[in-house]
Amino acid sequence: MSGEGDDNIDASRTACAESLLNFDYETVKPSCPFSVNSDPSLLLLRCAHFAAVKHTTERRKDPQRTPYINHPLGVAHILAEEGGVTDIKVLMAAMLHDTVEDTDTSFEEIEEFFGADVRKIVSEVTDDIRLPAVERKQKQILNARKASYEAKLVKLADKLYNLRDINRVYPVGWTEDRVQAYFDWSYEVYCGLKGTNAALEQKLEEVFAARRQLSNDEKPREWSERLEISLKCKDSQPVLLIICVAASRGGASSPVKHHSEQDGLSAELHVADEKPRIVLEDAKPVIDHHGADKDLTRGRSSDNGLHGGHHRRTNRQGGNSASFGESVMAIIGNLMRDNGLGGGTGVNADVEFSSEFGRTMNSVLIIMRNQANALLHLLRALAPLDRVLADNNWRSAQTAMMRQGTASTFNIIMDILLQIVRGLTRLIGGSTEGVLAAIGVIFVTANGIVEANRVKYLNDYDYRWPDTMTKNSATASTVFTFFCALSCLIDGGITAWKSTRNG
Numbered sequence: 001m002s003g004e005g006d007d008n009i010d011a012s013r014t015a016c017a018e019s020l021l022n023f024d025y026e027t028v029k030p031s032c033p034f035s036v037n038s039d040p041s042l043l044l045l046r047c048a049h050f051a052a053v054k055h056t057t058e059r060r061k062d063p064q065r066t067p068y069i070n071h072p073l074g075v076a077h078i079l080a081e082e083g084g085v086t087d088i089k090v091l092m093a094a095m096l097h098d099t100v101e102d103t104d105t106s107f108e109e110i111e112e113f114f115g116a117d118v119r120k121i122v123s124e125v126t127d128d129i130r131l132p133a134v135e136r137k138q139k140q141i142l143n144a145r146k147a148s149y150e151a152k153l154v155k156l157a158d159k160l161y162n163l164r165d166i167n168r169v170y171p172v173g174w175t176e177d178r179v180q181a182y183f184d185w186s187y188e189v190y191c192g193l194k195g196t197n198a199a200l201e202q203k204l205e206e207v208f209a210a211r212r213q214l215s216n217d218e219k220p221r222e223w224s225e226r227l228e229i230s231l232k233c234k235d236s237q238p239v240l241l242i243i244c245v246a247a248s249r250g251g252a253s254s255p256v257k258h259h260s261e262q263d264g265l266s267a268e269l270h271v272a273d274e275k276p277r278i279v280l281e282d283a284k285p286v287i288d289h290h291g292a293d294k295d296l297t298r299g300r301s302s303d304n305g306l307h308g309g310h311h312r313r314t315n316r317q318g319g320n321s322a323s324f325g326e327s328v329m330a331i332i333g334n335l336m337r338d339n340g341l342g343g344g345t346g347v348n349a350d351v352e353f354s355s356e357f358g359r360t361m362n363s364v365l366i367i368m369r370n371q372a373n374a375l376l377h378l379l380r381a382l383a384p385l386d387r388v389l390a391d392n393n394w395r396s397a398q399t400a401m402m403r404q405g406t407a408s409t410f411n412i413i414m415d416i417l418l419q420i421v422r423g424l425t426r427l428i429g430g431s432t433e434g435v436l437a438a439i440g441v442i443f444v445t446a447n448g449i450v451e452a453n454r455v456k457y458l459n460d461y462d463y464r465w466p467d468t469m470t471k472n473s474a475t476a477s478t479v480f481t482f483f484c485a486l487s488c489l490i491d492g493g494i495t496a497w498k499s500t501r502n503g
């Protein structure tokens, strides 16, 4: 009996779902275009109806799969009830705020039926869903600061609704870390919205404070976390990652995890007394690109000439451990050596993260090292160019580069550059060194810009740098790049001048 009843319910649900999919969106259109003289309650009902129809097939991510329309209606309700907002444009925009982002609604439609003011607010709170998630999230932080007063109001209520919703129940599949990351990110967005509506901000502060309290209660005094670090890549990205993670852990706020899909070094990151260390005794051997087994647990720091004289310490777990600085420098040394870049020098192996300034400086140093790597790559790749230009055979350069193990993307870029160099040299009938120097400038500058941007998007790794650190590192990276480019140019210029004199 009950089975039959369930079948009937299921059948009617399916029929209902099908009819929703075939919903005629034409019926949503209000009978007449927007007019400023329209009755406010009519406008609000129009919005509610429009949003309800547009979001018909959408559900929230909670286990109950709540109808999505609950969210925009809730946001408008928060604004009116808790924020004391009476501006009809803001309430309308709140109801419509996800229609363009999540449904087939266009901004033109919004303007036609609800006016240009509402369109503007909706467009300010609409994310560009074509962007990758990380970039989209970053943009929301930046846009929050620049938004109009009205858009900030909608955003405040939006965040308040979503955070309360998470506190009610986690969206399906969200782990504790994901929830924490959402709170952290929302807080950054919220910081750009402050000073807009005291009542709403007070409520948000309470939600954030409750969350902080919760995660502090749950956090052990000393924690350890498995950290997967890929050593397969041929630059110091993993090292940068370790630095970032460790630097961010300096203040011991929330656990950070990085899971690499590739095989690689598996190390444990310990943070105690605000002094991060990587314990390498658990590191798995990794296969380097020559196929040889590497065991990073064994004295690598002294065999690359970087840290002769450093002795290893015993950690409280009883195993061998290097200080964080030693470990990082050992890895950098290995990476540089494995890439044929020689042992690195100049960076103090005993760097420790005892202060905000120290942490920032260390990050800056590592980024500069990255830039140096890029420059060395460039110089290395340029070497075969001499021969090419002499032989007029660019394929031989490609082969030479392949032999050297230069990355394939790099080869492609060099292919293109080679063609350009040959073309330009012929065109201007001038010195190839001059052209090479100019290209060097472009290349290194581009690399610097990419690097600076990469720094910005490090939260790809669930990682968030303090604002100052991001700014300092990006600036240092760009300044360093500029000087690299300048030296390239001067070097190329001098060579060209010499060859002109000799010629």
Ligand SMILES: Nc1nc2c(ncn2[C@@H]2O[C@H](COP(=O)(O)OP(=O)(O)O)[C@@H](OP(=O)(O)OP(=O)(O)O)[C@H]2O)c(=O)[nH]1
Pocket (backbone or CB within 6 Å): 059, 060, 061, 062, 098, 125, 133, 158, 162, 163, 165, 166, 171, 182
């Ligand atoms: N808390 C919660 N959020 C849900 C739920 N269902 C859908 N969402 C939406 O999911 C977004 C957060 O999920 P994420 O994975 O971080 O972001 P994404 O969907 O945009 O990639 C929120 O959008 P947002 O970008 O933060 O805000 P908005 O600007 O889109 O409104 C929120 O509106 C739910 O059940 N609970």
